[in-house]
Amino acid sequence: MRTLVLLSDARHPVSGRPHLSRLETQAIGLAASLDPAARGLHAGSGEDAVRAGLGHGLAGLDVIETTGEADPLPALVGFLADALGGADAPELILAGRRGEGGFETGLVPYLVAERLGLPIVADAVAIRAGEMPGTLVVDQAMAKGARRRVTVRLPAVVTVHPLSPLPRPFAYGPMRRGRIRRHSPAAEQADLPAVAKMAGHGTVAGRAEDTGGTTVGPVDVVPADERPHRARPKLMRTSGTAAGGANLHVGPDPTEAARLILDYLEANGIRRYGKAPE
Amino acid sequence: MSRQRRDPRAERGIRTVESRARPRLDVARRESPAASGRLRRDPWREWAASLVDETYRKRYDRSQRQMSREDAARFLAARSDIEATAISPGQPALHVVEEPAFLIFAVIEATGGRLSRFDRQVFGAARLLADADAGGGAVVAITTGEIDGLGEAGADRMLALPSANGGQARAAALRHAVETLLPRHVIFAEDGDSADLARRLSVALGDDLMSGVEHLTARQAVRPIRNGAREIGLAPPRLMTIGEDRVKPYAAAPCEARPIDASDFEAGADPAILSSEIIPGDPASLALSETDxxxxxxxxxxxxxxxxxxxxxxxxxxxxxxxxxxxxxxxxxxxxxxxxxxxxxxxxxxxxxxxxxxxxxxxxxxxxxxxxxxxxxxxxxxxxxxxxxxxxxxxxxxxxxxxxxxxx
Structure with a gap:
C-alpha cells in the first residue's frame, strides 16, 4: 500500500530550532509498518525540520519549496492531485492530527481531503490493510480507552493520535541514504484542473479555480494580531462532592458493606454487575 | 442646582434600634444597595448553608460551588430556616429564556449518556457568550441522545440530532442545523470526535475555525500558535473549539433544557465508511490515566x-x-x-x-x-x-x- 506522510515545519518548544514533530514521527512509524517505501511530503522553505523523518523509517522525501509564510495548502493539493492521477498513486495519506509550527488549526488534512474528494478518518492509533483489497482498517482512539474500528475505502486521508505506538528509533545511516526530491509549487498547480477532471471528483473540479487563488486554507489571522504567548494557568481540578454525612457507615457488617458499594456503583452508572437477587 | 439636604436626625432615627436600656444604633444598616450594584454577600449565611448535618462533629462542604438545585433542596431539608434561593441571593430558581435574542450551539459528546468535566466546560463557554453584555442568548445543547443534567450544566434548549454512522454524516446533519437555526457561535471540545466534527463543519461551511482556545471572554478568544511561542487574540469567531480545563463550568441557577424538534435533521451515511464497530477498553490492561x-x-x-x-x-x-x-x-x-x-x-x-x-x-x-x-x-x-x-x-x-x- 503506497503511503505518503504529510510533514509540517515544527519548532522545538524550548530551543526554537526546526525539529520533527513527535506526532508525525508516530505517523511515520505507522506508515513504515504498512509500506517499506513510504514517502514524506513537506511544503515549506526548507527540509531542516523534516529530514529526520528519513531516519525514522521514510524511504524518501518530497519537498515543495514555497516561500516563508505562504499557505502550504495549494502546493500540497497540487502535488497530491498530480500524484493521485499518476502511475504510482499514493493510496493512503497520513498526517498528525495537528501540524506544528504554523497556525496549528489542524485543518490542513481536512482541507486536503475535501479538495481531493477523499474520505478522512481522524485519531488513528493502529492501521492495517483490510480483508478486501482497496480497503483499510483503522482503530480510532476514543475516550476511556475504547477504540472504534472503522473500515474505509482507499484512497483515504488518516490523521494520527498521540496514543499511537512509538516510532522506530532514529538511525543516522538511513537519513543520509534517503533521497530528497525538490519540486517547485507553480508547476504542480498548473496541472490541477486536468487531473481533477480525470479523477472525476466533483469537489475538486468545482473548487479548482479558488485553489489556484491566494487565500485558501486555515488562515484566520493577520500577522498584526500575533503577540508573544502568555502561559495561562489551567483550572484546578477541585474535588467533587464532599457528601459525607448521610453516606457514612460506621462498622457495618462486611456483607452489608459490599452490598452498599455495589449499589452505589450501579446507581451512579459506573459499572453493572449482573442482576441483583430479588 | 442644589443637592437634597441630609437630615442627620432623621437618619439617626432610622438607625436606632429598639432596646431597653440606652438607645443603640445599627451602624451597618444601608438604605440603598451598594454603589457598585453588586449584591452583598452574607458569609455567615453561606457558612450556615454549607454545614453538613447529621454528624456529631461540625463538618462543612467547602467545595465553594454555588448551589445546584438538588443541593439546595438537600440543604433546605437539612436546615429549614434557610431558603434555597437565599444561598445565592438575587438569582431565580430556574433560568428561563423565552425568546432568545441569538443562539449558541454547544456540541457535546457525553460518552455513555453522562456529561463529562469537559462537556460542562463547553457549556460554561457557551453560557459565557450567551450571557455577555445584554445577555438574552440561549445555549442549545447538540447531543445524539437523551442525557441527564443538561439543565444544571447550562443548556436552555436541547437538540438531539439523529445518531449518524461516520463523522461525515454527522457533520452534514450539524451543518443543516447551523444553516437552519443560524447560531452566533458553535462551540466544541478540542478532543476526540468533537474536534473531528468541528473541522469537518469548518471545511463544509468554508468558515474559519479557532481551535484550542486557551482564554475566552466575551470580547476575545486567545489561542497559542507556532509551537506555543506566539498567540493570537480575536473577537470570538463563529466556530471555536476550547481546550480542556480552560473555561469554568456553569454553576448558577439551572436552565430548562427545552427540547427542539429535530425531525427535520435527518442523518445519512458516509459512503466511504464500510463498517464501524466500537471495542470497549479492557480495564485490566488500560493505563491508569486512561481508565474510568x-x-x-x-x-x-x-x-x-x-x-x-x-x-x-x-x-x-x-x-x-x-x-x-x-x-x-x-x-x-x-x-x-x-x-x-x-x-x-x-x-x-x-x-x-x-x-x-x-x-x-x-x-x-x-x-x-x-x-x-x-x-x-x-x-x-x-x-x-x-x-x-x-x-x-x-x-x-x-x-x-x-x-x-x-x-x-
Missing amino acids: FVVSAGNGVSDIAAFRELAAAMKGTPGASRVVCDAGLMPRSAQVGASGTVLAADCYFALGISGAPQHLQGIAGCEHVIAVNTDLHAAMIERAGLAIVQDAQLVMPALLALLRERGA
Missing part, C-alpha cells in the same frame, strides 16, 4: 492476590498508594498520587487508604469516591461520596462473594 474506574489498595490491604482478583471481578483498573508500591507489592506504574499518576477516572474505590494530601491530589478529578477504611477520621473518609468504616480485609472477600452471587 480505579480500584486501589493501600496500607490496609495485606492480601494483594485477593485484591487483584477483586479488581478484575469489579472490571476496574488496579491502582495502589505509595506505601504499597514502595513495598514492591504493586508495580510503580500503578501508583496513584502526585508522584504517580494523576487520574482522570470517573470513580475511585479506595481500599485501606487513609488519604495523604499527595494521594488526594492524584484523585482530585474523580467525581465519585468510595472509601473503605478502619479510621473514621481519615481524610479519605471525608473526601468519599460513600464512606465505610470497616476493615478492608473483611470487605474484600464479602465483595468477591457478592459479585460471584450476582454474576451467577
Whole structure:
C-alpha cells in the first residue's frame, strides 16, 4: 500500500530550532509498518525540520519549496492531485492530527481531503490493510480507552493520535541514504484542473479555480494580531462532592458493606454487575 | 442646582434600634444597595448553608460551588430556616429564556449518556457568550441522545440530532442545523470526535475555525500558535473549539433544557465508511490515566492476590498508594498520587487508604469516591461520596462473594 506522510515545519518548544514533530514521527512509524517505501511530503522553505523523518523509517522525501509564510495548502493539493492521477498513486495519506509550527488549526488534512474528494478518518492509533483489497482498517482512539474500528475505502486521508505506538528509533545511516526530491509549487498547480477532471471528483473540479487563488486554507489571522504567548494557568481540578454525612457507615457488617458499594456503583452508572437477587 | 439636604436626625432615627436600656444604633444598616450594584454577600449565611448535618462533629462542604438545585433542596431539608434561593441571593430558581435574542450551539459528546468535566466546560463557554453584555442568548445543547443534567450544566434548549454512522454524516446533519437555526457561535471540545466534527463543519461551511482556545471572554478568544511561542487574540469567531480545563463550568441557577424538534435533521451515511464497530477498553490492561474506574489498595490491604482478583471481578483498573508500591507489592506504574499518576477516572474505590494530601491530589478529578477504611477520621473518609468504616480485609472477600452471587 503506497503511503505518503504529510510533514509540517515544527519548532522545538524550548530551543526554537526546526525539529520533527513527535506526532508525525508516530505517523511515520505507522506508515513504515504498512509500506517499506513510504514517502514524506513537506511544503515549506526548507527540509531542516523534516529530514529526520528519513531516519525514522521514510524511504524518501518530497519537498515543495514555497516561500516563508505562504499557505502550504495549494502546493500540497497540487502535488497530491498530480500524484493521485499518476502511475504510482499514493493510496493512503497520513498526517498528525495537528501540524506544528504554523497556525496549528489542524485543518490542513481536512482541507486536503475535501479538495481531493477523499474520505478522512481522524485519531488513528493502529492501521492495517483490510480483508478486501482497496480497503483499510483503522482503530480510532476514543475516550476511556475504547477504540472504534472503522473500515474505509482507499484512497483515504488518516490523521494520527498521540496514543499511537512509538516510532522506530532514529538511525543516522538511513537519513543520509534517503533521497530528497525538490519540486517547485507553480508547476504542480498548473496541472490541477486536468487531473481533477480525470479523477472525476466533483469537489475538486468545482473548487479548482479558488485553489489556484491566494487565500485558501486555515488562515484566520493577520500577522498584526500575533503577540508573544502568555502561559495561562489551567483550572484546578477541585474535588467533587464532599457528601459525607448521610453516606457514612460506621462498622457495618462486611456483607452489608459490599452490598452498599455495589449499589452505589450501579446507581451512579459506573459499572453493572449482573442482576441483583430479588 | 442644589443637592437634597441630609437630615442627620432623621437618619439617626432610622438607625436606632429598639432596646431597653440606652438607645443603640445599627451602624451597618444601608438604605440603598451598594454603589457598585453588586449584591452583598452574607458569609455567615453561606457558612450556615454549607454545614453538613447529621454528624456529631461540625463538618462543612467547602467545595465553594454555588448551589445546584438538588443541593439546595438537600440543604433546605437539612436546615429549614434557610431558603434555597437565599444561598445565592438575587438569582431565580430556574433560568428561563423565552425568546432568545441569538443562539449558541454547544456540541457535546457525553460518552455513555453522562456529561463529562469537559462537556460542562463547553457549556460554561457557551453560557459565557450567551450571557455577555445584554445577555438574552440561549445555549442549545447538540447531543445524539437523551442525557441527564443538561439543565444544571447550562443548556436552555436541547437538540438531539439523529445518531449518524461516520463523522461525515454527522457533520452534514450539524451543518443543516447551523444553516437552519443560524447560531452566533458553535462551540466544541478540542478532543476526540468533537474536534473531528468541528473541522469537518469548518471545511463544509468554508468558515474559519479557532481551535484550542486557551482564554475566552466575551470580547476575545486567545489561542497559542507556532509551537506555543506566539498567540493570537480575536473577537470570538463563529466556530471555536476550547481546550480542556480552560473555561469554568456553569454553576448558577439551572436552565430548562427545552427540547427542539429535530425531525427535520435527518442523518445519512458516509459512503466511504464500510463498517464501524466500537471495542470497549479492557480495564485490566488500560493505563491508569486512561481508565474510568480505579480500584486501589493501600496500607490496609495485606492480601494483594485477593485484591487483584477483586479488581478484575469489579472490571476496574488496579491502582495502589505509595506505601504499597514502595513495598514492591504493586508495580510503580500503578501508583496513584502526585508522584504517580494523576487520574482522570470517573470513580475511585479506595481500599485501606487513609488519604495523604499527595494521594488526594492524584484523585482530585474523580467525581465519585468510595472509601473503605478502619479510621473514621481519615481524610479519605471525608473526601468519599460513600464512606465505610470497616476493615478492608473483611470487605474484600464479602465483595468477591457478592459479585460471584450476582454474576451467577
